Amino acid sequence: MNYHVVIPAAGQGKRMNAGMNKQFIELEGIPVIIHTLRVFERDVLCQGIVLVINDQEREQFAHMLHRFGIKKVNVLVSGGEERQQSVYNGLKALNDADIVLIHDGARPFVTVKKIHELVQVTAETGAAVLAVPVKDTMKQVIDGHIQKTVDRSSLWAVQTPQAFSMPLILDAHERAKKEQFIGTDDASLVERIGQRVAIVEGEYTNIKLTTPEDLLFAEAILRARGDQ
Numbered sequence: 351m352n353y354h355v356v357i358p359a360a361g362q363g364k365r366m367n368a369g370m371n372k373q374f375i376e377l378e379g380i381p382v383i384i385h386t387l388r389v390f391e392r393d394v395l396c397q398g399i400v401l402v403i404n405d406q407e408r409e410q411f412a413h414m415l416h417r418f419g420i421k422k423v424n425v426l427v428s429g430g431e432e433r434q435q436s437v438y439n440g441l442k443a444l445n446d447a448d449i450v451l452i453h454d455g456a457r458p459f460v461t462v463k464k465i466h467e468l469v470q471v472t473a474e475t476g477a478a479v480l481a482v483p484v485k486d487t488m489k490q491v492i493d494g495h496i497q498k499t500v501d502r503s504s505l506w507a508v509q510t511p512q513a514f515s516m517p518l519i520l521d522a523h524e525r526a527k528k529e530q531f532i533g534t535d536d537a538s539l540v541e542r543i544g545q546r547v548a549i550v551e552g553e554y555t556n557i558k559l560t561t562p563e564d565l566l567f568a569e570a571i572l573r574a575r576g577d578q
């Protein structure tokens with residue numbers, strides 16, 4: 351089953367505090383966003399990429415795509431204030447998609463194998479996300495004090511890609527917009543309109559580069575892959 355992908359890359363990366371778009375940071379000499387795009391470039395099921403960017407960085411993105419020979423990016427769409435708005439702008443740029451994946455520009459280590467598992471489940475169910483079981487003991491904390499220990503047996507840390515049938519995710523985004531709901535991921539918009547979202551077990555290495563120490567993990571993941 352083929353798919354299209356929307357990649358939001360228009361954030362400010364405040365928690366990374368790199369003084370530039372965190373997706374421009376180079377890992378082994380290659381910008382993070384190029385690592386991310388290359389996964390979809392080499393996946394034969396990927397029919398096209400909508401890349402969502404900050405308008406002020408349009409030239410830098412265009413230059414990078416050219417320099418690294420990225421061919422599947424059909425359009426550079428302007429992002430919004432929140433990730434959700436950026437994704438919505440990206441979705442609106444897709445015309446003929448059946449299954450659409452949404453994947454953070456700042457998650458460069460997703461594998462084609464996991465993407466294919468996700469797409470297969472989405473073709474059967476209409477909505478699925480990659481996620482991993484939570485490993486730490488989870489506490490609910492208020493005012494610096496533990497209120498309770500949360501049973502982690504049903505807790506999963508959700509990643510991207512998140513995959514949906516196109517009419518479902520468009521409807522979920524439009525309703526969230528109308529009702530002024532902002533979620534931290536796309537699945538939450540689908541959940542709130544009463545649709546089930548399947549979980550596909552992902553990989554702990556599919557990290558999002560969020561804070562500076564994530565760059566250390568990123569370098570270790572790349573080194574380990576190089577050694578394989």
Ligand SMILES: Nc1ccn([C@@H]2O[C@H](COP(=O)(O)OP(=O)(O)OP(=O)(O)O)[C@@H](O)[C@H]2O)c(=O)n1
Pocket residue numbers: 357358359360361362363364365366402429430431432433434436437454455456457558559560
């Ligand atoms: N208005 C926004 C906010 C985020 N993103 C993108 O969504 C992905 C996941 O978001 P996150 O890691 O939270 O990025 P930032 O919002 O940039 O991070 P921060 O909250 O630290 O500023 C990133 O690839 C980011 O560029 C986006 O396209 N538009």
Ligand SMILES: C[C@](O)(CO)[C@H](O)COP(=O)(O)O
Pocket residue numbers: 454508509510534535536558560
């Ligand atoms: C979509 C996401 O990557 C799923 O883990 C995440 O929710 C992005 O938002 P963040 O809260 O800004 O990290």
